[in-house]
Amino acid sequence: MVAAANQETTRERAGLVRRTTLFVVIFALLQLSWQQLQGSSLERLVIDEGTVRPAVALVNFLTPSVEARAVGATMRAVGGGLNILNGCEGVEALFLLVAALAAASLPWSRTLSGIAVGTLVVFVVNQARILALFYAYRGDRSLFDTLHGIVTPVAVILCVLGFFYGWMYAAAPRKASAT
Numbered sequence: 001m002v003a004a005a006n007q008e009t010t011r012e013r014a015g016l017v018r019r020t021t022l023f024v025v026i027f028a029l030l031q032l033s034w035q036q037l038q039g040s041s042l043e044r045l046v047i048d049e050g051t052v053r054p055a056v057a058l059v060n061f062l063t064p065s066v067e068a069r070a071v072g073a074t075m076r077a078v079g080g081g082l083n084i085l086n087g088c089e090g091v092e093a094l095f096l097l098v099a100a101l102a103a104a105s106l107p108w109s110r111t112l113s114g115i116a117v118g119t120l121v122v123f124v125v126n127q128a129r130i131l132a133l134f135y136a137y138r139g140d141r142s143l144f145d146t147l148h149g150i151v152t153p154v155a156v157i158l159c160v161l162g163f164f165y166g167w168m169y170a171a172a173p174r175k176a177s178a179t
Helices: 002-036 041-062 091-103 108-139 141-171
Strands: 069-071 074-076
Touching: 002 091, 041 069, 041 074, 041 108, 091 108, 091 141, 108 141
Parallel strands: none
Antiparallel strands: 069 074
């Protein structure tokens, strides 16, 4: 009985080490690949078209009087704007989620659907982050510094972690309740 329990514990540890290693390798490969694309047309597409333009559209929807405009990687407006650089587009948070889902013990269909839904979650959370930074920069530079350096990066990671936890919880097998 003890030997069987020890064997099971050893298998669990080996599985944890394998999944952790897989997570680190996938995240590192995604991150290194993205860094190699710095300055490329794909990076410009993600930042300029996929991040800045939607953020400007949201600003103009929420506060039309600001008259924000997208100029490449910059959100311009009277009173101050933002430059969206590599690292501000939410890709790293997405890479963390992709690596975590790929390393989890889920069927591939559940992993792929988690990546699809998670991509939308990361996009929405990052757009909210950019809007908060945009308005903070225009209103209170010290608040901007705190939000940019501490609060919003942690908030994005916590949102992604919450999504991952919820996705894993929803995928977990349920015990039938005895009635």
